[in-house]
Amino acid sequence: MAYTEQELEKELQNKEYEYGFYTEMDADTFPPGLNEDVVIGISKKKGEPEWMTQWRLDAYRHWLTMEEPNWANIGYEKPNYQAISYYSAPNTKPKYDSLDEVDPEMLETFKKLGISIDEQKKLAGVAMDVVMDSVSVTTTFKKTLAEKGIIFCSISEAIKEHPELVKKYIGSVVPHKDNFFAALNSAVFSDGSFCYIPKGVKCPMELSTYFRINQAGTGQFERTLVIAEDSSYVSYLEGCTAPSRDENQLHAAVVELVALDNAEIKYSTVQNWYPGDKEGKGGVFNFVTKRGLCEKNAKISWTQVETGSAVTWKYPSCILKGDNSTGEFYSIAVTNNFQQADTGTKMVHLGKNTKSTIISKGISAGKSQNSYRGLVQINKRAENARNFSQCDSLLMGNKCGAHTFPYIEAKNKSAQVEHEATTSKIGEDQIFYCNQRGIDTEKAIALIVNGFSKEVLNKLPMEFAVEAQKLLEISLEGSVG
């Protein structure tokens, strides 16, 4: 029997958020509200040194003077920043040395996520730093990494144990006054990951962090700092999920990457925060500032698969400061139901012979809005800068929208900048062809979408690519009109 449109629609509506469960755990949660005391409280709770507390307070005071940006092509009810709890830690501290000691309930949570730690341990040697409600629960493979001199730990640990590194680099790429959400994050960030790759070291495994928002009414403000010393290499993965809740949860993260001379950082994200239900109720607000700084001959590559969040506001950027540095951005953003995404990148060319590539694929279905917003800036001294941008959008159904807002600024005559964008839909003839060959409509769409996003999927590390492919299928199931 043919798969009718109604059936598809029904299935789509019944498709519950696969990761929507809530783990009952005692959590040490701050009462909602934000003031200087809360900022100091967070800092104290984490046992931070004086300079860090001061830094947070600076950011907080500046944040008070700032206004929430509203230029993005998204509409949402502004969160009440006084109704959010700014700190929530699972109450099962202190840290564990081995997995056996971990709260079995928490392990169960990870299992449900399909990322059980022991499984991950076996999987291709991925070292994980799991951040649940902003506190890093466990770091795997730490010893292996330590042998190479690689530091991979939670940022709070790094503040205590490697203050000189943190002090030098934190806020160097994303200053605490950068924007509204970055300032908020700087003031109240609870945890995050810190990664340091020494000179000439090629990190032997993929480093990975998994974020999860568990507690109701909490915001997640994690801060990630990755430093790659001269001629080093690291590939970093980040994944996120949140349980389904009616109210909107807030996620305002800051990620800073520093790639020194000849270093290479590959940063991949699979973002699958709870997108809200089919009525557009609930879901995570994802306001993230991600930026990388490239010194001479360095390379930073951002790859992202964005399938979740009710609202996404995210522009992973590269500052190509050193000569011959390279920035790359590969993105797939999928929106369904009432999701809104305003995402893209900024490539700021400062050095000579700098290159950047932008490949962005947007897929919108249901009643969602999907925007690409990008900036390519070639400064006066950036001789022979080269940029290639390609933004393709795929529309499914006639209730969604796809938008492109590229900003291109050139101040150097030797610059070569190209931008291309197309918008299309899945052709009826393509689906018909697949149907003819015995592939049902649903599968055909998955096939076509996969083909559409292949350029980006290919850039993901193996395990992530498989997961991302699955995510694409889940997010788009039954969304063809």
Next chain:
Amino acid sequence: MELKDKLMSSYLAFEEHVDLDNDIHEVRNKAIKFFENTGFPTKKMEAWKYTSLNSILKEDYSIFPKKEDAIDYKDVKKYFIHDIDTYTIVFVDGIFSSHLSSTTHDKIDACLMSSALDKEKYKPIINKYFNKIVPEESMTSLNTAFASEGAYIRIPKNVAAEKPIQVLNFFTSNEAALMVQPRNLIIAEDGAQVQIIERHQSLTEHPVLTNSVTEIYVGKNADVDYYKIQNDKITSSLIDNTFIKQERDSNCSLHTFSLGGKITRNNLKFYQHGENCNSTLKGVTILEGKQHVDHNTLVHHTQPNCESHQDYKGIFSEKSVGVFNGNVLVDKVAQKTNAFQSNNNILIDDTASCNSKPQLEIFADDVKCSHGCTIGQLDDEALYYLRTRGIPEKEARALMMFAFANNVLSSVKIPEIKKRITKQIALKLGVELGFNL
């Protein structure tokens, strides 16, 4: 006194000269209130991100020019497309110059906005069309408030205008600094055809600021072909606001040649209101020195089966700044839309800069929309090839730039304009072209 305050007080003086009972006056009052509240656009506004008006708002402009300055035809002949027969509507310092013009009421109306606004017989038309598609923005409201003079062109049903119509604005040295606000209304009724050429030209080095608004209504199956020639003095600035409403099966193409002026801002908006419309927006910008051209375009597709083509080319050298902000908006119902947008730029040296922001906003799924944007330089290998064939570098560069801009010129339907622009480009590039196009 700040220009804004001056304009506000001028408005009171202006009210004494116009008929307050006219329906239009209500529109003017509303517009001036809007302007009073918003003021001049600033760089903080997204649409003005790359263009600051500060440098031109400092001047102490006269708002109401004195009497018409007698200029001889022979002095300004070169600014006319004089080698073909045309209707001409000429304004000197914003005031109609009868001896330079040749207006008509025979079959078509090519005359003055002031008489259209005042005379009873035009009332139904003015009520139907005046200020109906102009969005409420600060510069357009300012123009609406002071709207009194400009070109009024109406082509009745199924009439093809026999000859092109030229609208020329000259500025003399009567005032130390002058601000003019022409208001044009162009109506091509169902099945009508017309070609219009618009030009703003300063005759001296006195600062001039023109804030012009043009409304163009294109009826069913009508065809409007519009050319804007902007090659003004380095002291003159132009804020041009042009709004076009197209009914079904109509064609409208608009070419903008921006070759000079201190700050030139083109707000060009096409609204398609029927099926099967075709809109063409093309532009060539060649600048040097401290000049600034900003093209801000919008094509709003509201009905199915329409097409739009945007093609803007820019060549920038010596401190000049080029801005392109193109927007294509496709509504949910506008299925089968074909929209193309392309912006190509060449930077000649490092002091010039170029900002481009081609936007697509699409709400319909069965559409073909694409945009492309490049910023680059002349291809060294092509240049080398030409030089090996004995063409000196300068000529070779000119040839290549010429070829670059040629796409836009190829769709110009009046051969005399094409010839002129070709010559202008050659002149600007500083070479004699050994061929005629």
